[in-house]
Amino acid sequence: xxxxxxxxxxAAAFLTLASGARAAPAMWRVTDGxxxxxxxxxxxxxxxTAHWRTPFYDRVLAQAGTVWFEADMESGDPHTxxxxxxxxxxxxxxxLSHKLPASDLDxxxxxxxxxxxxxxxxxAAALMLSMQPALARGATVDRGAxxxxxxxxxxxxxxxxxxxxxxxxxRMFASLSQPAEVRYLADVIxxxxxxxxxxxxxxxxxxxxxxxxxxxxxxxxxxxxxxxxNPGLYDALLRRRNLAWADALTSEMAQASGVELVNVGALHxxxxxxxxxxxxxxxxxxxxxx
Numbered sequence: 001x002x003x004x005x006x007x008x009x010x011a012a013a014f015l016t017l018a019s020g021a022r023a024a025p026a027m028w029r030v031t032d033g034x035x036x037x038x039x040x041x042x043x044x045x046x047x048x049t050a051h052w053r054t055p056f057y058d059r060v061l062a063q064a065g066t067v068w069f070e071a072d073m074e075s076g077d078p079h080t081x082x083x084x085x086x087x088x089x090x091x092x093x094x095x096l097s098h099k100l101p102a103s104d105l106d107x108x109x110x111x112x113x114x115x116x117x118x119x120x121x122x123x124a125a126a127l128m129l130s131m132q133p134a135l136a137r138g139a140t141v142d143r144g145a146x147x148x149x150x151x152x153x154x155x156x157x158x159x160x161x162x163x164x165x166x167x168x169x170x171r172m173f174a175s176l177s178q179p180a181e182v183r184y185l186a187d188v189i190x191x192x193x194x195x196x197x198x199x200x201x202x203x204x205x206x207x208x209x210x211x212x213x214x215x216x217x218x219x220x221x222x223x224x225x226x227x228x229x230n231p232g233l234y235d236a237l238l239r240r241r242n243l244a245w246a247d248a249l250t251s252e253m254a255q256a257s258g259v260e261l262v263n264v265g266a267l268h269x270x271x272x273x274x275x276x277x278x279x280x281x282x283x284x285x286x287x288x289x290x
Contacts, residue, residue, distance in 0.1 A: 024054045024057075024211070026269070027289050035252075037252075037259075037261075039275050040263050045135065050207060066252075068263065068264070069264065090121065111193065123176055123185070125185055145263060276288075
């Protein structure tokens with residue numbers, strides 16, 4: 001069940017194209033009079049060979065007194081994940097196979113043993129399936145940016161904060177309407193089978209684009225497609241969470257000074273509902289620095 005730790009939000013990783021700087025995952029600096037918050041969009045699962053940390057990122061990490069994450073992914077031990085799935089991701093009354101259209105169920109049966117996941121709600125099955133291509137390429141949540149930096153921050157006795165708990169994230173998915181859940185799973189099935197309804201790039205391309213800090217071609221299309229094709233998922237996964245995080249950071253900057261570093265899935269940085277845009281709209285100075 002370890003897939004759920006990274007699935008806090010698995011499908012995530014997109015930034016705009018850096019100009020003039022050496023290609024690297026993107027980072028923004030948000031400033032007011034006496035504080036600086038750096039925003040870094042992560043990939044939750046990476047191959048061991050992915051070299052993404054730059055001297056600039058490491059300088060920011062060294063300066064930061066507080067380091068933020070979506071959730072404490074180290075708390076995702078198998079027992080905890082199992083309980084969360086039982087509570088929020090399972091449906092003992094209506095099997096998954098009864099919720100999918102026949103064509104989607106047929107496609108799913110060619111990708112996995114449906115009997116093994118028939119007890120899952122569509123969102124939980126979708127998260128599990130969406131992680132498989134990256135994991136099959138050798139990527140792991142343990143080597144992802146989030147857990148790598150969590151360990152580094154704790155070893156340096158940084159103040160580590162999280163916007164959410166893993167249970168918050170499970171509740172978020174569980175709050176989706178059944179049509180939104182089923183559409184989410186159908187999109188994952190189609191992406192794996194014969195091309196996406198929502199234009200999710202292949203895992204290898206995704207990691208490459210993230211390492212290059214390049215989402216000029218992928219980010220707006222992906223976010224726009226998600227917003228248009230599955231507005232319920234877009235609202236729950238991105239918009240409402242980003243608004244809550246922007247509120248938390250606004251309050252933090254009003255009360256604190258110094259340097260803080262925010263590491264969350266890179267999809268949360270994209271578009272008019274992304275963290276850089278939301279904080280700019282609140283009157284902060286926001287600039288791309290990597």
